Amino acid sequence: MSGVVRRVGLSLLGPVLAVLVALVISALVIALIGQDPLEAFRVMTDLGQSPSQQVQSIVVILNRAVPLFLAGLAVAVAFRMGLFNIGVEGQYRLATVLAAAAGAAVALPGPLHVLLIVVVAMAVGALWAGIVGVLKVTRGVSEVISSIMLNFIALGLASFLLTGPLRGSPPGASIITTAEIPESGRVPSLNGLLTALGLAEPRSGLYGFLLVAVVVGVVVAVLLTRTRFGFDLRATGLSPSAATASGVDARGMVVKTMLISGAIAGLVGLPDLLGSQYDYGTEFTAGLGFLGIAVALLGRSAPVGIALAALLFAFLDRAALPLQFADIPSSVVTIIQGTIVLAVVVANEIARRLALRSAERAGASAGPSPQTGGDDGAPPPTAPDGGQRVHTGVPGDQQGAQA
Amino acid sequence: MSPADSPAGGAAAGDVPLAVELRGITKRFPGVVANGDIELRVRRGEVHAIVGENGAGKSTLMKTLYGEHRPDEGEILVDGRPVQFRSPADAIAAGIGMVHQHFMLADNFTVLENVILGSEPTKRGRLDRAGARRRIEEISERYNLGLRPDALVEDLGVGDRQRVEIAKVLYRDARILILDEPTAVLVPQEVDELFGNLAELKREGLTVIFISHKLDEVRRVADSITVIRRGTTVGTADPRTTTAKQLAELMVGAELPTPETRESTVRDTPVLQLVDVTVSDESRRPVVDDVTLTVREGEVVGIAGVEGNGQAELVDAIMGLRPLAAGSVLLGGEDVTAWSTRARREAGVGFIPEDRHRQGMLLDAPLWENRILGHQTRPPAVKGPLIDRRGARADTARIMREYDVRAPGPDTLAVALSGGNQQKLIVGREMSARPRLLVAAHPTRGVDVGAQSVIWELLKDARAEGLGIVLISADLDELIGLSDTLHVMLRGRLVATLDPRRVTPEELGGHMTGARSTAGAA
Numbered sequence: 001m002s003g004v005v006r007r008v009g010l011s012l013l014g015p016v017l018a019v020l021v022a023l024v025i026s027a028l029v030i031a032l033i034g035q036d037p038l039e040a041f042r043v044m045t046d047l048g049q050s051p052s053q054q055v056q057s058i059v060v061i062l063n064r065a066v067p068l069f070l071a072g073l074a075v076a077v078a079f080r081m082g083l084f085n086i087g088v089e090g091q092y093r094l095a096t097v098l099a100a101a102a103g104a105a106v107a108l109p110g111p112l113h114v115l116l117i118v119v120v121a122m123a124v125g126a127l128w129a130g131i132v133g134v135l136k137v138t139r140g141v142s143e144v145i146s147s148i149m150l151n152f153i154a155l156g157l158a159s160f161l162l163t164g165p166l167r168g169s170p171p172g173a174s175i176i177t178t179a180e181i182p183e184s185g186r187v188p189s190l191n192g193l194l195t196a197l198g199l200a201e202p203r204s205g206l207y208g209f210l211l212v213a214v215v216v217g218v219v220v221a222v223l224l225t226r227t228r229f230g231f232d233l234r235a236t237g238l239s240p241s242a243a244t245a246s247g248v249d250a251r252g253m254v255v256k257t258m259l260i261s262g263a264i265a266g267l268v269g270l271p272d273l274l275g276s277q278y279d280y281g282t283e284f285t286a287g288l289g290f291l292g293i294a295v296a297l298l299g300r301s302a303p304v305g306i307a308l309a310a311l312l313f314a315f316l317d318r319a320a321l322p323l324q325f326a327d328i329p330s331s332v333v334t335i336i337q338g339t340i341v342l343a344v345v346v347a348n349e350i351a352r353r354l355a356l357r358s359a360e361r362a363g364a365s366a367g368p369s370p371q372t373g374g375d376d377g378a379p380p381p382t383a384p385d386g387g388q389r390v391h392t393g394v395p396g397d398q399q400g401a402q403a
Numbered sequence: 404m405s406p407a408d409s410p411a412g413g414a415a416a417g418d419v420p421l422a423v424e425l426r427g428i429t430k431r432f433p434g435v436v437a438n439g440d441i442e443l444r445v446r447r448g449e450v451h452a453i454v455g456e457n458g459a460g461k462s463t464l465m466k467t468l469y470g471e472h473r474p475d476e477g478e479i480l481v482d483g484r485p486v487q488f489r490s491p492a493d494a495i496a497a498g499i500g501m502v503h504q505h506f507m508l509a510d511n512f513t514v515l516e517n518v519i520l521g522s523e524p525t526k527r528g529r530l531d532r533a534g535a536r537r538r539i540e541e542i543s544e545r546y547n548l549g550l551r552p553d554a555l556v557e558d559l560g561v562g563d564r565q566r567v568e569i570a571k572v573l574y575r576d577a578r579i580l581i582l583d584e585p586t587a588v589l590v591p592q593e594v595d596e597l598f599g600n601l602a603e604l605k606r607e608g609l610t611v612i613f614i615s616h617k618l619d620e621v622r623r624v625a626d627s628i629t630v631i632r633r634g635t636t637v638g639t640a641d642p643r644t645t646t647a648k649q650l651a652e653l654m655v656g657a658e659l660p661t662p663e664t665r666e667s668t669v670r671d672t673p674v675l676q677l678v679d680v681t682v683s684d685e686s687r688r689p690v691v692d693d694v695t696l697t698v699r700e701g702e703v704v705g706i707a708g709v710e711g712n713g714q715a716e717l718v719d720a721i722m723g724l725r726p727l728a729a730g731s732v733l734l735g736g737e738d739v740t741a742w743s744t745r746a747r748r749e750a751g752v753g754f755i756p757e758d759r760h761r762q763g764m765l766l767d768a769p770l771w772e773n774r775i776l777g778h779q780t781r782p783p784a785v786k787g788p789l790i791d792r793r794g795a796r797a798d799t800a801r802i803m804r805e806y807d808v809r810a811p812g813p814d815t816l817a818v819a820l821s822g823g824n825q826q827k828l829i830v831g832r833e834m835s836a837r838p839r840l841l842v843a844a845h846p847t848r849g850v851d852v853g854a855q856s857v858i859w860e861l862l863k864d865a866r867a868e869g870l871g872i873v874l875i876s877a878d879l880d881e882l883i884g885l886s887d888t889l890h891v892m893l894r895g896r897l898v899a900t901l902d903p904r905r906v907t908p909e910e911l912g913g914h915m916t917g918a919r920s921t922a923g924a925a
Contacts, residue, residue, distance in 0.1 A: 243776075247745030247780075
């Protein structure tokens, strides 16, 4: 058991170290711009005075964490197989605009309507990411390059669709949006659940999509660690050559993994779309795809870690507004997030080496190493099963030969 | 017959100043002693050959001498003074230069630029091309290298490139040159030219250490020879008085594996048939050329050959890792040419890859996950589409017990195991699936002697039970000792089929280098 504790400890070590280092660096930066770091941290951690304010803060954090979690998962699935899907941003923006339009265009009974929107979003995200996969296996295009390039195309395409064929807002409106999704296509809030728990009713609704995100997280966790497919995926990530030799079709895996990653990416915009916005517009939340990369890194590409990382990033995002009220630049938040990402890359590597060393020590302590080496001129060791029929060669003659 | 009394060599040359002397050099890597108790004495101004089989430890030794890693034990003396090299830069400063087997040249640079790269002469802060050109022309003149400083390296042939490499070393004032398998890439005429250059170097008082496993070349060019086998020096020889036969015996071990009184277990049913198999490389040259062979149940078919003659590609072709340009692969009579690697594995093909770190293991994964690797579709590690963690762990524990894999438990990371233990795990894993055919590429490479004999024993037991084995190895002991049929592969072709009970390593070596075969002539 202590081995398990030790391994969990080691895997937590990296991210925790990273966050600590980031806080220290951020404190220095805050001090440099003439503000009191302790005051800033106090403002950031202050969730409000009254219970209803606190519940409201928590709901804001959770509502922000849900899309971040999904974005982190999308990136992580590709990460685990050694693919860098930087295209989550474009995938979710394009998916959201099309899903919003599809949702507004049809009228279906409640759950079916939502399901349709979800399916459209996942399909669009998967297709857009699938382009990256197909380009990689057929033309050898690096997924980093193609997914970045496809981001630009996706964002341009989304703008075109929004201002052109999918425009739903009246001409001359200052904010251009798609048509609003009717009631049946919206995901109800979980506020009833909060009040049932005896908590104060928050001002904004807790996204019902939270439950979907949890389910997706569990599915991804099971897929990665418990299924054959997940094993093939992780094996390819750990060693493409060994995976190929073991019978994994590496090219097929690239395409499948990108499709899954893209399908999850397609969900990223839905919590906001179905929980509070009900349409896609020029003001729709941007940047989730890029934050997702940071969240996946911090969470070490494991669903539980990503959930924690998403909560941390959401917590930091929420602090932006209170910081401004306290006359402290809200870019403090961005600085902390940025330094976390930098620190986590370094810390993960340090933690990896520590884990490796402890593994090596464990291996070395497993009884005497069998390396007696005939090279030293030692007598040929007898095989444990007593078998010595095979001529083991030479050790006997070497000494005589050393002239 | 013992090798100790056959060669005499340079032991008597006590008063000649030694350019390089190695005393008791030992270098260990995790799980394997790459070099043990190496003794080497190279006199100034001679061409000293170091011969040995592939994997005997020649390259490790040369890396030690060139400062690429530090020995665990022993001393290095250059010109009689003990030295310690922390990096190749130290070795270069001590006058040692290395010409690598694989050229390290920038193709889009000129000869001049390549030679000075890394030690550019400057004049008032600017590159002194004129000065560099003068020196290169002087070197070229003096050693008869025939360099054209302004030619682009990409336009040069292999022999010219090698001379550029030599010039690079000389430009850095090396007095001792190490040439690692310099003839491996050359055609016969180029070899002659190279030997001419080496004579020039010798005439100018430079010392050349020449690494090779080609006995005929070594006997032509070397003034003295040190033989290395299984990581240690086993003797020195004088090329003028030593016959190729004696050298070969030194190289592969004097006491040849006795043709054991083993009954043949070969049955009639073919397991694997290769019919006119041809595999091409990127430039469409055939690297495996029209190979036809049959492996029957209970038969070990050995493939001998100097490395790089198509054995690796042949393995890839059998495993479905590389498309065939022509021909077909039959498994138990069924044409599997178009089958994927996974389908072939499911049909009962086990695989012990040549490079276990690259193809056989997930180093950063626990042992039980490595148990699953290659067997993702079969029990006991999987149940339907799901991984059976408990089953995989239990079966890993069984393999560890039965195959003597020494590790704390199934959750240990593979990277923590020694090479021998990793290999035993791989062998155990492949055997556990009860394959019909086992493709074993260098199954005992880099493992200690204890693990080696265990692995040999396992292969023999499995063969007795009807397993067909394709054995590819550079270890002649292993090939002769285990094979029922022995093919020799040269330049992608099977050039000879030998009876392992009668063949001597010397004969085998002759076939491997093409000296004894007419079929393989280029």
